[in-house]
Amino acid sequence: MHAEICEDTVILNQWHPISSTDDLKNHKQITTMLLEEKITCKKNSNGKYFVWKSIDIKKKLLPIKIAYGYLWTSLGTPPTDLFSFPEFYEIDRRNVATGVFGVNISAGRTIENFLDMGHFPFVHTGVLGEEPHTEVKEYDVSICETNDEILATKCQFYQPQAAVISSKGAEVDYIYRIPHINCAILYKSSPVDKKRQDAIIIFVQPVSQEIVRAHTGMCIIDDKSADKDIRLFQQTIFGQDKPILENQFPKKLPLDSRAETPIRADKSSIAYRRWLSQKGLTYGVIPSEDNNLFEVM
Amino acid sequence: MLKLYDYELSGNCYKVRLMMAFLKLSYDRELIEFYPSKKHKSLEFLEINPLGQLPVLMDNDFIIRDAQAILIYLAQKYDSQNNWYPSEKPSLVAEISEWLFFANDLTATSSAARLHDGFFYTNIHVEKCRKKAHDQFRIFDEHLYFNEQQGFPWICKSQYPTIADIACFPYIILSEEGGISRINYPAVRRWCDRFKRIPNFIVMSGIFPAGPQKVPDNEAKQSKILNGN
Numbered sequence: 235m236h237a238e239i240c241e242d243t244v245i246l247n248q249w250h251p252i253s254s255t256d257d258l259k260n261h262k263q264i265t266t267m268l269l270e271e272k273i274t275c276k277k278n279s280n281g282k283y284f285v286w287k288s289i290d291i292k293k294k295l296l297p298i299k300i301a302y303g304y305l306w307t308s309l310g311t312p313p314t315d316l317f318s319f320p321e322f323y324e325i326d327r328r329n330v331a332t333g334v335f336g337v338n339i340s341a342g343r344t345i346e347n348f349l350d351m352g353h354f355p356f357v358h359t360g361v362l363g364e365e366p367h368t369e370v371k372e373y374d375v376s377i378c379e380t381n382d383e384i385l386a387t388k389c390q391f392y393q394p395q396a397a398v399i400s401s402k403g404a405e406v407d408y409i410y411r412i413p414h415i416n417c418a419i420l421y422k423s424s425p426v427d428k429k430r431q432d433a434i435i436i437f438v439q440p441v442s443q444e445i446v447r448a449h450t451g452m453c454i455i456d457d458k459s460a461d462k463d464i465r466l467f468q469q470t471i472f473g474q475d476k477p478i479l480e481n482q483f484p485k486k487l488p489l490d491s492r493a494e495t496p497i498r499a500d501k502s503s504i505a506y507r508r509w510l511s512q513k514g515l516t517y518g519v520i521p522s523e524d525n526n527l528f529e530v531m
Numbered sequence: 532m533l534k535l536y537d538y539e540l541s542g543n544c545y546k547v548r549l550m551m552a553f554l555k556l557s558y559d560r561e562l563i564e565f566y567p568s569k570k571h572k573s574l575e576f577l578e579i580n581p582l583g584q585l586p587v588l589m590d591n592d593f594i595i596r597d598a599q600a601i602l603i604y605l606a607q608k609y610d611s612q613n614n615w616y617p618s619e620k621p622s623l624v625a626e627i628s629e630w631l632f633f634a635n636d637l638t639a640t641s642s643a644a645r646l647h648d649g650f651f652y653t654n655i656h657v658e659k660c661r662k663k664a665h666d667q668f669r670i671f672d673e674h675l676y677f678n679e680q681q682g683f684p685w686i687c688k689s690q691y692p693t694i695a696d697i698a699c700f701p702y703i704i705l706s707e708e709g710g711i712s713r714i715n716y717p718a719v720r721r722w723c724d725r726f727k728r729i730p731n732f733i734v735m736s737g738i739f740p741a742g743p744q745k746v747p748d749n750e751a752k753q754s755k756i757l758n759g760n
């Protein structure tokens with residue numbers, strides 16, 4: 235399947251997650267697909283990882299990074315550092331890889347769905363939202379110049395069961411970070427500690443332009459729930475998102491935000507699309523033809 | 532007390548949850564994580580079901596180990612109306628059995644394709660599964676169409692849904708997760724919509740409730756037939 239090999243340097247030069255370190259614990263060797271390229275990952279007896287393109291008989295090693303519970307690699311020249319995620323290293327946090335799921339959709343659509351609060355009452359009914367609390371209130375979106383990431387702040391939503399440990403509904407505060415073209419982190423009020431926030435991650439591995447592996451995980455303050463219950467909670471949520479994602483058309487993300495009706499809930503997605511456009515991304519997206527879109531919002 | 536060994540994203544477990552909901556039975560759930568930790572293959576679970584398959588139902592000390600078998604058991608024991616499994620009608624029982632086997636066959640096609648696409652069961656030959664699923668869906672669509680013509684809204688020749696409908700529903704409605712579109716099977720789509728309107732219907736992750744009832748022109752005729760007018 236090398237008919238459509240990826241030539242987009244914007245995506246080739248990224249770090250991409252290929253497996254949670256949890257999943258790698260039980261395997262000496264795995265193979266996975268990244269940008270239509272089959273990748274082999276092997277662990278030696280010292281627990282060190284080696285990654286290469288499976289078709290490469292010389293096994294030229296690809297760069298790797300272990301960060302935030304995942305093994306990352308790149309098919310191009312990746313930056314020295316991955317984005318920051320300091321909460322991951324807070325000692326009282328529970329870091330749970332909640333599972334990787336195959337979804338027949340582009341990476342951009344997957345991230346965009348993750349940012350969208352408007353679907354909560356209709357898709358995650360009784361958990362992350364419920365009628366009549368359907369309104370997405372005004373929130374702020376900005377691009378942080380120093381880190382080159384998108385921030386959506388002051389988001390608020392009524393949630394009947396915001397986390398596995400929640401016992402009652404609550405008005406929940408959200409912050410979204412998009413620190414990587416295919417990765418997003420959301421921070422939401424912790425039901426346990428009012429002053430702190432749980433973090434929920436989605437790291438998307440583009441298998442092809444229209445197929446992804448969505449790695450999901452939680453980094454939360456909760457010393458009661460079992461890992462299994464945290465995973466099952468997140469699997470239920472993601473299982474609800476899956477058909478919504480797969481029924482999007484076109485499967486690639488159109489970067490011209492006027493291609494689809496903008497509503498207020500789409501404010502962060504408009505910023506995301508522009509940000510991708512400015513980077514010149516062409517893989518998994520339908521590039522915008524109008525350069526004026528790059529102007530300030 | 533009834534106890535179900537259950538996994539949210541399993542269509543086979545969903546069959547049992549549906550039956551319990553329709554019969555308004557209360558039960559305990561013991562969640563077995565099928566994915567990613569494969570807890571249904573753990574030594575602990577193999578003691579409950581040596582086949583390493585979900586769901587399993589315990590009715591006090593009695594253990595039943597197959598989704599279709601559980602449906603038969605629950606309907607026989609708890610359906611006072613005797614509509615879900617009318618055991619006194621041999622021809623209907625035969626018909627139900629036929630479609631229970633059909634439902635089981637869907638796990639090798641529609642369900643397998645879903646496992647391949649969503650859960651990385653990479654040893655599955657997905658194109659073969661999809662092709663076979665389409666063969667089954669075509670036959671199913673035709674069967675449902677002729678039933679509609681004769682005034683039967685369900686899979687079997689009954690005015691009431693039976694456990695055959697419950698057994699077939701999950702892997703029909705989840706087919707798109709395995710890349711199997713139902714666009715060419717209008718009778719199947721109408722049946723899915725009717726199924727979702729059965730009182731006490733519940734959803735699982737990946738399935739949504741029926742939208743507001745609407746009767747488009749081309750289906751108005753159909754509903755006349757169904758209402759016997």
Ligand SMILES: [Fe+2]
Binds near residue numbers: 348
């Ligand atoms: Fe969602």
